[in-house]
Amino acid sequence: MLHALLDTTEKQIFQFLSYCYETNKPKYTIKELSDVFNRRTNKMQSIVQQVEWFCARYPQFTLIYDEQEKEVVIAFSPRFLLSQAYNVLLQGTVGFILLDALFHGDYHSLEQLSLKTFSSLRTVQRKLKELNHILANYHLSYSLKKGDPLTGEEYAIRYFYHLTYWQIFDEKHSQVVASIKDKESVMALFETHASYMRKIDIDKFLNLFAISLQRIHQKHPITFLPEEVSTFEHPLIERNQFFEVFLKPLFNGNHLSLSEISEPECSFLYFMFGVMNTYLEEDLCEAELSWLTQPKYQPEVLLVEQLAQCFRLRFTDAEKNYLLVNFVMIHSASNLFGTRQKSDSFGKPTDKQELQAAFPVLYPTVKRFFEEATVSLPDLRALLQKNDRLIFQYCMLLRVIFIKYEQPVTFSIHSKYGKTQELWMKNRLLNATHRAMAHLSLTQKPDLVISDYPIHQEFSEEEQPYIFYWNGQPSAKEWKQLKQTIKQIRSAKNKAAFEKLVFAQSI
Structure with a gap:
């Protein structure tokens, strides 16, 4: 959502860098760039100049413009990140x-x-018009005429600032997380008592904690929380244990006593500690999850049951717990922080085409399931209104399980170089992916036949494999083409399997 703070020039700089980075060419003519961006030559030259100046702010690329040849030479360092370039641009905006x-x-x-900001007063006023539109998405507003410019529930203000600073998080330069005292001891505390959290997960929670500290010091306490926050239960640590194990040393280390901190403050941090994480099956193997039987979690229980029916799977207890816990976390966060326009961790706004492209087969299938499930679970429809990334999040969770039950792509390898060559190729393919694959003989009717000589065996129309020819000593390009072919075959197999699912009738 913060992308709305970028002005036209900043957007053009980012679009230019995105194009050059993805195209991966060392040199471009101005005419070529003008055609790509649909700009006149003089305007394109102006954009190139802006990008050249931006090098000083983000020196992970170099750009040289040859005015005589009308050519741009650009090179990216191995440390270049498009997301970081975007964040540097964002941090320079007036908003x-x-x-x-x-x-x-x-x-x-x-x-x-x-x-x-080296801007005129009129320019500042114009650029700040977008800010209330952005804040409204997070149920906030601001007025610089008031003593306290930000208006909204304090927990929503904390969440908004958390998203804002997390989007630009850089381990080396994060002033927010750096404000935490004795961070090494804090990290050790989490590694001991929450080993399921990655370092980036710990930093994410500390980002929120640092924001809470700042707001507490500024006399902006949390005075209200919705019931679902105050009654929230973490899957791996009880409320009072969390207060004692984590909050007490965290506040003590930052010159506050836990006795000075209100119950709503502690409950908010406990809730966020839970919903900001994803939990794998192995994380939950020793968890006490009897609380999931409470009536308020019945929608999640029914959702898991319907998934099993629709996808014709018998989930193990570990798989059920994995889905239930993560559904509860996602739904709880969506209910509390529901917004019309979601962004990912890098600030990228939701683009449904891109989300579907990440799961070309699974996304439309889960979407179809979702539409059927909302008939008996109408509350899900309201959740999608609050979180337009919901189906994408479901796909990320379900992929972990579905891959385990996926039918393998079967292949048969043939080479004039002999058995040792075939063995090397077979093992390289089997070790190249964690997805299911199996090697068969030609008579076992594989999905794919790979050969460096012509194959003339007759196959029936239903059993016709995809035949992929390459050289006896395949090039890197041919290996890449083969991997793409396997991906296409796998997608086609999964699509065929999903198309056989019956939704409304089986629910």
């Missing part, structure tokens, strides 16, 4: 600088902001 100043208590006037 972000204002939000940052409000958070740190450094805002004084628009005149000061215009000096800080």
Whole structure:
């Protein structure tokens, strides 16, 4: 959502870098770029100049413009990240600088902001018009005429700032997380008592904790929480244990006593500690999950049952727990922080075409399941209104299970170089992916035949394999083409299997 803070020039810089990075060419003519971006030559030259100036702010690429030859030479360092380039652009916007100043208590006037951003007062006022539209998506608003410019529930303000600073998080330069005292001891605390959390997960929670500390010091306490937050139960640690094991040393280490912290403050951190994580089957193997039988979690229980019926699977207890716990976390977070326009961890807004492209077979299938499931579970429909990434999140969870039950892509390899060559090729293919694959003889009717000489065996129309020819010593290009062919065969097999599913009738 914060992408709305970028002005036209900043968007053009990012689009230019995105195109060059994805195209991966060392040199471009101005005419070529003008055609790609549909710009006149003089405008394209101006954009190139802006990108050239941006190098000083993000020196992970170099750009040289040859005015005589009308050519652009660009090179990216191995440390270049498009997401980081986007974040550097974002941090230079007027809106972000204002939000940052409000958070740190450094805002004084628009005149000061215009000096800080080297912009005219009129430009600052114009650029800040988008800010209320952005804040409204998070159930907030602001008015610089008020003593406390941000308006909204305190937990929503904390969440918004968490998203804002997490989007630009850089382990080396994060001022927010760096404000945590004795971070090494804190990291050791999490590694001991929450080993299922990755380092990035710990940093994510500390980002929120640091924001909470700042707001507490600024006398902005949480005074209200919805019931689902105050009654939330973490799958792996009880509320009071969390307060004692994590919050007490965290607050003590940052010059506050847990006795000074209100119950809503602690409950909010406990809730966020739960819903900000994803839990794998092995994380939950020793968890006490009897709380999932409570009536309020009945929709999630029914959802898992319907998934098993529709996809004709018999989930193990571990798989059921994995789905139930993660559905509860996703649904709880979606209910509390429901927004019309979601962004991912890098600030990229939801693009349904891109989400579907990530799961070309599974996404439409889960979407079809979802539409049928909402007939008996109408609350799910409301969740999708609050979280337009919901089906994508379901796909990410279900992929872990479905891969275990996936039918293998079967292949047969033939080479004039002999058995040792065939064995090497077979093992390389089997070791190249964690997805199911199996080697068969030609008579066993494989999905794919790979050969460096012509295959003339007759196959029936129903059993006709895909025949892939390459050289006896295949090139890197041929290996790449083969992997793409296997991906296409796998997608076709999965699509055929999913198309046999009966939804409404089996529910």
